[in-house]
Amino acid sequence: xxxxxxxxxxxxxxxxxxxxxxxxxxxxxxxxxxxxxxxxxxxxxxxxxxxxxxxxxxxxxxxxxxxxxxxxxxxxxxxxxxxxxxxxxxxxxxxxxxxxxxxxxxxxxxxxxxxxxxxxxxxxxxxxxxxxxxxxxxxxxxxxxxxxxxxxxxxxxxxxxxxxxxxxxxxxxxxxxxxxxxxxxxxxxxxxxxxxxxxxxxxxxxxxxxxxxxxxxxxxxxxxxxxxxxxxxxxxxxxxxxxxxxxxxxxxxxxxxxxxxxxxxxxxxxxxxxxxxxxxxxxxxxxxxxxxxxxxxxxxxxxxxxxxxxxxxxxxxxxxxxxxxxxxxxxxxxxxxx
Amino acid sequence: xxxxxxxxxxxxxxxxxxxxxxxxxxxxxxxxxxxxxxxxxxxxxxxxxxxxxxxxxxxxxxxxxxxxxxxxxxxxxxxxxxxxxxxxxxxxxxxxxxxxxxxxxxxxxxxxxxxxxxxxxxxxxxxxxxxxxxxxxxxxxxxxxxxxxxxxxxxxxxxxxxxxxxxxxxxxxxxxxxxxxxxxxxxxxxxxxxxxxxxxxxxxxxxxxxxxxxxxxxxxxxxxxxxxxxxxxxxxxxxxxxxxxxxxxxxxxxxxxxxxxxxxxxxxxxxxxxxxxxxxxxxxxxxxxxxxxxxxxxxxxxxxxxxxxxxxxxxxxxxx
Ligand SMILES: Cc1ncc(C[n+]2csc(CCOP(=O)(O)OP(=O)(O)O)c2C)c(N)n1
Ligand SMILES: [Mg+2]
Numbered sequence: 001x002x003x004x005x006x007x008x009x010x011x012x013x014x015x016x017x018x019x020x021x022x023x024x025x026x027x028x029x030x031x032x033x034x035x036x037x038x039x040x041x042x043x044x045x046x047x048x049x050x051x052x053x054x055x056x057x058x059x060x061x062x063x064x065x066x067x068x069x070x071x072x073x074x075x076x077x078x079x080x081x082x083x084x085x086x087x088x089x090x091x092x093x094x095x096x097x098x099x100x101x102x103x104x105x106x107x108x109x110x111x112x113x114x115x116x117x118x119x120x121x122x123x124x125x126x127x128x129x130x131x132x133x134x135x136x137x138x139x140x141x142x143x144x145x146x147x148x149x150x151x152x153x154x155x156x157x158x159x160x161x162x163x164x165x166x167x168x169x170x171x172x173x174x175x176x177x178x179x180x181x182x183x184x185x186x187x188x189x190x191x192x193x194x195x196x197x198x199x200x201x202x203x204x205x206x207x208x209x210x211x212x213x214x215x216x217x218x219x220x221x222x223x224x225x226x227x228x229x230x231x232x233x234x235x236x237x238x239x240x241x242x243x244x245x246x247x248x249x250x251x252x253x254x255x256x257x258x259x260x261x262x263x264x265x266x267x268x269x270x271x272x273x274x275x276x277x278x279x280x281x282x283x284x285x286x287x288x289x290x291x292x293x294x295x296x297x298x299x300x301x302x303x304x305x306x307x308x309x310x311x312x313x314x315x316x317x318x319x320x321x322x323x324x325x326x327x328x329x330x331x332x333x334x335x336x337x338x
Numbered sequence: 339x340x341x342x343x344x345x346x347x348x349x350x351x352x353x354x355x356x357x358x359x360x361x362x363x364x365x366x367x368x369x370x371x372x373x374x375x376x377x378x379x380x381x382x383x384x385x386x387x388x389x390x391x392x393x394x395x396x397x398x399x400x401x402x403x404x405x406x407x408x409x410x411x412x413x414x415x416x417x418x419x420x421x422x423x424x425x426x427x428x429x430x431x432x433x434x435x436x437x438x439x440x441x442x443x444x445x446x447x448x449x450x451x452x453x454x455x456x457x458x459x460x461x462x463x464x465x466x467x468x469x470x471x472x473x474x475x476x477x478x479x480x481x482x483x484x485x486x487x488x489x490x491x492x493x494x495x496x497x498x499x500x501x502x503x504x505x506x507x508x509x510x511x512x513x514x515x516x517x518x519x520x521x522x523x524x525x526x527x528x529x530x531x532x533x534x535x536x537x538x539x540x541x542x543x544x545x546x547x548x549x550x551x552x553x554x555x556x557x558x559x560x561x562x563x564x565x566x567x568x569x570x571x572x573x574x575x576x577x578x579x580x581x582x583x584x585x586x587x588x589x590x591x592x593x594x595x596x597x598x599x600x601x602x603x604x605x606x607x608x609x610x611x612x613x614x615x616x617x618x619x620x621x622x623x624x625x626x627x628x629x630x631x632x633x634x635x636x637x638x639x640x641x642x643x644x645x646x647x648x649x650x651x652x653x654x655x656x657x658x
Binding site for chain 1: 367368371372393394395396397398399400423424427462463464465466467628629630631633634635636637640641
């Protein structure tokens with residue numbers, strides 16, 4: 001441990017943490033890339049919003065969370081789920097609309113749920129998870145459980161009123177919640193500057209007398225540190241924080257293709273951010289500090305490939321939900337005849 | 339006369355109405371530079387400029403609320419909400435304000451705005467991208483509800499909606515957007531609100547439907563001498579057209595995509611029960627969606643009223 005501190009500069013950032021972060025980022029990247037490869041087969045039954053380019057955020061945050069901490073996610077949520085502990089099989093099966101999926105094949109990529117790992121359910125509604133996340137944090141505060149809730153949302157959700165109402169309430173009650181904005185500068189094709197006058201998202205925290213920081217979302221270590229600080233603060237009763245992490249999505253808003261071909265965004269912008277690939281940054285850091293060898297990193301990649309192969313096979317071989325599933329889970333099952 | 343799909347027909351209605359009346363403006367997410375999720379507002383920004391085609395932040399309550407204020411001020415906003423499920427985030431401004439300002443101001447102000455939104459199962463994502471919640475809006479006094487079914491009536495109805503002095507919810511069947519191409523007159527014409535159209539005359543059975551389902555209901559009617567009514571405006575709806583037809587046929591089947599319970603079909607059935615029960619030869623049947631959240635993939639196909647389910651209902655009423 002002491003040696004780790006000398007080498008990597010942070011008490012919590014052990015060699016193991018570094019490797020875990022790299023492995024998780026790579027796991028998210030390779031998972032998403034497999035979707036890119038498979039999507040043209042047209043067997044996946046739902047639209048997919050990929051998070052390639054943004055892997056450092058889910059990873060740096062969730063590595064600071066306990067299994068019983070809560071995460072509220074959004075339409076771009078594959079990375080959040082994997083980083084929080086979800087297995088690949090139920091995710092992949094969900095995208096194929098199979099009954100073995102995390103949402104029993106009824107919800108698809110935008111409706112990820114993993115109760116055991118603290119993901120209580122996701123919807124497509126931008127900012128829809130924010131008030132619910134605050135409610136979960138309120139519950140843990142009332143019950144005096146030291147659970148922290150992290151709410152992920154995009155720069156688009158910053159436009160919605162739900163954020164402000166929720167933040168105000170969370171701050172008033174000093175709730176154990178972290179508002180985490182993944183600022184990738186775009187909501188669909190609309191640039192942040194076309195939607196916001198100030199473009200300083202983290203500054204909003206000061207209006208609610210809370211902690212706010214703006215960080216480089218492509219640097220997993222920076223994300224890790226900022227998240228650790230805010231999560232500890234929340235757990236100790238210090239109230240909510242707002243972290244804004246600047247990043248970039250490499251693919252189009254939805255689907256497996258890059259969108260510069262369609263003229264949605266300038267190609268130079270993408271190239272600039274690809275240079276600052278979060279996985280590459282981490283890999284170089286690890287190798288430069290001799291925290292792992294190239295062979296060790298290659299082994300990690302190989303085991304991820306196996307995990308993905310297995311998940312795809314599982315998804316493809318699983319059954320579709322029976323038609324009777326249409327009517328389930330609208331209400332609690334009726335035990336006695338009404 | 340040119341052939342247009344529903345996207346093109348709505349687009350041309352917007353072009354013409356904006357050209358005709360400088361108070362007509364468009365407001366919504368990605369409606370300008372992007373031309374909207376379904377490209378319905380394409381070209382309007384270039385033609386009419388950013389004061390009249392306004393890209394907004396991602397904020398449904400803000401969009402609808404701003405449109406209410408614009409309309410009360412005297413303008414004629416056409417607000418676009420990307421999917422019907424996203425409208426729920428703006429309901430407060432519709433139900434609590436748009437619907438009531440005429441009454442609240444004792445007739446001194448009105449809210450002549452249109453809210454356009456794609457509805458229904460159409461492009462595959464489940465849940466909130468496939469909503470068909472017309473009945474909620476029909477229930478609220480002060481709001482009109484319109485659902486086109488063809489390029490021709492889409493254009494004519496939207497023009498009427500824009501010129502209407504009150505708030506109109508204009509529900510665009512996303513499944514039909516590009517699937518039907520038909521003749522649409524070039525010049526100005528309107529299809530009046532509040533009037534149904536008889537798609538096909540018949541003697542044995544009256545079928546009432548709207549939007550996407552109208553086409554399925556018509557397809558299923560092959561082999562039946564059915565009179566098919568395209569309701570088009572759900573609120574206020576054409577009671578006379580329905581009663582006249584049912585008095586002739588003595589049988590009524592209503593087909594809609596929304597869940598059956600408290601769906602708009604119940605209102606149509608109640609009208610006939612109240613006003614024409616002595617003409618009925620058979621029970622009134624509804625073919626509708628289930629009491630369920632629209633799921634994806636195969637279950638989605640099962641959710642939609644199928645040709646078989648509709649035919650069965652026709653057969654059943656014909657047995658009387
Ligand atoms: C209430 C609501 N409005 C609009 C949409 C359509 N929509 C889906 S994702 C999205 C962009 C969201 O942008 P952001 O929050 O920045 O997340 P990102 O896609 O960049 O990850 C929009 C407009 C929606 N799903 N919900
Ligand atoms: Mg964004």
